[in-house]
Amino acid sequence: MPETWRALERECAQCRECALCQTRHSVVFGTGNPQAEVLLVGEAPGANEDEQGIPFVGKAGMLLDDMLAIIGLDRTKVYIANIVKCRPPNNRDPMNVEQDACIGYLRRQMALIRPKILVCLGRIAAIRRYMPDCAITTDLIAGFSGETAEEHEATLSLMREVGYESAFMFKYSERPGTFAQRHMPDDVPDAVKSARLTEIIALQGELSLASNRRDVGREFEVLAESVSHKRDDQLAGRTSQNKVVVFDRRDWRPGDYVRVRITGCTPVTLIGEPIDNR
């Protein structure tokens, strides 16, 4: 018997196929016209969407509505859905393992809608395309409850795909009073967690170095924060991408903004020379 839209929506509303079911307020199935010729696909719900159960509300939704209006469309003439139907905590990017768990719903929605046009509204792709100076950073935990080798590989794959500028990386340890501590076994052996964390840190080192190398030769306005802990005659500061830059101190002090040209780098630090004269 062919699948019905209602049955699919009901099944999705009760889904517990990935860990996002523990933190969601609502499952954001989709909105619009299931007979539409145009299907818009975002990544995952944010806080407003999670509260209201509707994709693309708040500022992002207003922008999308304006853009649709420009081409003579509105929400009654398109269908809008996300790859992942539950909000990732703190609006982080959905992990590959969450996308894999959820993508079946989108595929089944597509089989029912049979759209002629599919529009992908990816945040990472849009940032890389339209805001090339924007840095993307993240937090990564190795060895969360039940993490398989495939899921760890998916984390590495996501890192390569996004190309994070930097990341805070940890191995999982239980925190008293959290949902995970009360309901999810800490079942990944410590040696496995450590090995996975080592791989994550090594990969992030490569990605950070590649990102920093792209900055060599560019100029940045740097907020001087402190005297460099390695050399008294140098200051350490940060660019607006939150990257650390070390440069000659001269008469500048912490708190000054200094224009700096980048001349070299390590995976964690940019090395520069001030362009302003002092």
Ligand code: SF4
């Ligand atoms: S994100 Fe998708 S797979 Fe995960 S619990 Fe929600 S509906 Fe299920």
